[in-house]
Amino acid sequence: MEFKSQAESGLQLLERLVARPIIKDLTPLLPDELTSETIEIIGDASTGKTLFLTECIAKCIIPQNACGLDAGVVYIDLDGQFNITKLVKIIKRIIKNADDNLVKACLNKLTMINCYDSPTLYVTFQRLKLFLTEQSQVGLVILDSVSANYWQDSVSGGEKYMDTYVEKMISSLKICLEDFKVPIIFTRQSYFQSKQGDSLLDCVNRRILFKRLGFDFFATITRRNVNLCYKFNINELGISEFNLQV
Amino acid sequence: MIRLNVPLVPDKNVLNNLFEKNICTVNDFLQKKTSNLQSVCNLQCKEITKLKDTMTVKCSSPLINGYTLYLSKTLSTFIQTGILKLDNLLNGGLFVGNIYELCGPSACGKTQLCISILLNIIITTKKDIVYIDTRNKFSVKRIKQVLKNKNMTNSEINDILKKIHVYSVIDIHNLITCLHGLKEKLDPIIIIDSLPALYLSFIGFYKNDGLCYINHISSVLKYLCNKNATILVTNLAVKNCDFTNDFKPAIGKYWFHIPNTRLMITTIINQQQQMCINIPKSVYIPLDNKCILSINDYGVSSNL
Numbered sequence: 001m002e003f004k005s006q007a008e009s010g011l012q013l014l015e016r017l018v019a020r021p022i023i024k025d026l027t028p029l030l031p032d033e034l035t036s037e038t039i040e041i042i043g044d045a046s047t048g049k050t051l052f053l054t055e056c057i058a059k060c061i062i063p064q065n066a067c068g069l070d071a072g073v074v075y076i077d078l079d080g081q082f083n084i085t086k087l088v089k090i091i092k093r094i095i096k097n098a099d100d101n102l103v104k105a106c107l108n109k110l111t112m113i114n115c116y117d118s119p120t121l122y123v124t125f126q127r128l129k130l131f132l133t134e135q136s137q138v139g140l141v142i143l144d145s146v147s148a149n150y151w152q153d154s155v156s157g158g159e160k161y162m163d164t165y166v167e168k169m170i171s172s173l174k175i176c177l178e179d180f181k182v183p184i185i186f187t188r189q190s191y192f193q194s195k196q197g198d199s200l201l202d203c204v205n206r207r208i209l210f211k212r213l214g215f216d217f218f219a220t221i222t223r224r225n226v227n228l229c230y231k232f233n234i235n236e237l238g239i240s241e242f243n244l245q246v
Numbered sequence: 247m248i249r250l251n252v253p254l255v256p257d258k259n260v261l262n263n264l265f266e267k268n269i270c271t272v273n274d275f276l277q278k279k280t281s282n283l284q285s286v287c288n289l290q291c292k293e294i295t296k297l298k299d300t301m302t303v304k305c306s307s308p309l310i311n312g313y314t315l316y317l318s319k320t321l322s323t324f325i326q327t328g329i330l331k332l333d334n335l336l337n338g339g340l341f342v343g344n345i346y347e348l349c350g351p352s353a354c355g356k357t358q359l360c361i362s363i364l365l366n367i368i369i370t371t372k373k374d375i376v377y378i379d380t381r382n383k384f385s386v387k388r389i390k391q392v393l394k395n396k397n398m399t400n401s402e403i404n405d406i407l408k409k410i411h412v413y414s415v416i417d418i419h420n421l422i423t424c425l426h427g428l429k430e431k432l433d434p435i436i437i438i439d440s441l442p443a444l445y446l447s448f449i450g451f452y453k454n455d456g457l458c459y460i461n462h463i464s465s466v467l468k469y470l471c472n473k474n475a476t477i478l479v480t481n482l483a484v485k486n487c488d489f490t491n492d493f494k495p496a497i498g499k500y501w502f503h504i505p506n507t508r509l510m511i512t513t514i515i516n517q518q519q520q521m522c523i524n525i526p527k528s529v530y531i532p533l534d535n536k537c538i539l540s541i542n543d544y545g546v547s548s549n550l
Contacts, residue, residue, distance in 0.1 A: 045503050046527045080468035084316050110312025116465045119248050122273050127306035155458035191499050
């Protein structure tokens with residue numbers, strides 16, 4: 001009989017022993033478990049990307065007895081489009097007659113990071129490693145959006161090829177988070193692609209493509225070359241009625 | 247780039263050693279293995295790890311708790327533009343911490359709308375307003391005319407004029423310096439008229455220098471918004487070169503993602519003194535609503 005000895009770092013041991021919330025059934029678009037996956041969201045402006053993320057945050061931070069996931073979220077906001085009052089509105093829609101204490105308990109699980117340039121962003125990724133070690137309830141990391149500082153970076157000697165730029169940024173985030181196995185969701189604008197190919201980037205497990213045609217919104221999920229298209233509505237209360245299109 | 251310096255690395259000799267090995271920025275330092283840094287710095291493993299941790303905490307963006315953020319945002323609400331139809335269109339007025347873009351062809355009334363909004367805000371709230379003028383077109387005469395028609399006395403007019411801080415900028419570098427200078431202001435209201443005037447000089451060059459500067463400006467604007475600034479930017483609309491003759495904004499795709507709300511202004515044919523406003527982009531307003539305003543001696547108003 002052979003025994004293999006496996007070495008693991010202290011951090012990995014800690015991660016194995018500490019129970020981190022599992023992100024499952026986040027939205028109808030992502031019904032299964034998302035452990036250590038990377039999800040890319042692509043879309044033009046005003047197609048509901050940030051709103052979709054807000055819905056995801058709401059689902060995560062709401063306690064389990066109110067159909068939430070009771071998980072902490074880290075939201076890295078590079079675009080400045082996130083609106084906290086919108087989030088509170090959505091929480092109040094999901095939990096009928098939520099009182100201030102409940103809203104407070106929910107919002108305490110959200111950590112916002114505003115970042116205005118890429119060098120700081122890369123240091124912030126390292127910071128997340130420290131933060132997630134301390135905070136075991138964090139279950140999801142969101143980056144909105146990768147392309148925010150591209151033009152500054154490309155002129156000052158950074159990566160010029162857009163797809164590679166995205167890959168570099170996401171993989172350095174992944175390296176910092178790999179021991180924690182938390183899923184990463186990031187957005188990018190639809191013009192921000194090197195070529196209009198259908199293939200996913202190497203670092204991405206699933207892609208959701210948002211589109212708007214008149215008053216109808218569509219989301220196409222690509223995973224392992226399988227496409228599913230959903231139609232949804234946006235109204236004052238948020239996103240509603242995901243319908244699978246055949 | 248965040249350069250390594252003395253408070254970050256406590257010892258000057260260690261710093262020089264690092265520079266010799268071409269480790270000049272915080273990111274360089276953090277990406278090197280601790281074992282390699284040990285020999286370069288002549289420090290123990292424990293000290294390097296500690297150095298790395300303090301550096302990470304000091305040089306990263308602050309982590310903000312969601313609830314703290316919510317409390318800071320609920321206090322401030324919105325500023326009314328004083329133009330009833332526009333306020334209705336905007337669901338109440340200009341939300342604090344948002345960037346609004348006024349986009350329209352030349353001579354459609356962008357500057358007039360800016361001036362009217364500016365005066366209305368000063369009259370109702372007595373707040374100071376920063377007006378960044380990129381074309382040397384700011385007209386005190388027109389303001390005086392509008393105020394006189396509202397039956398204001400000279401001293402009232404003087405008080406209002408004192409509240410307007412006009413910055414004349416001549417190029418994009420000036421604008422960036424000017425915006426950085428506004429970082430210390432408390433809840434500023436900033437009007438930039440107009441952004442393309444500075445950007446258009448970069449069009450046609452091989453490199454994307456212009457976009458780099460626009461990117462920088464957007465970063466500063468986002469920073470200001472986070473500090474509860476309200477920003478109004480005008481953008482020119484130019485005609486498409488194809489057959490459609492549709493208008494499109496002079497600063498294109500990249501900029502489109504920056505403002506929270508874009509107000510598209512069009513002139514109504516045969517009605518020169520009127521403008522039509524609709525919303526092609528917004529985070530919170532239902533899209534494609536419309537309103538019609540008129541321009542007259544009293545500025546821009548809802549009365550047709």
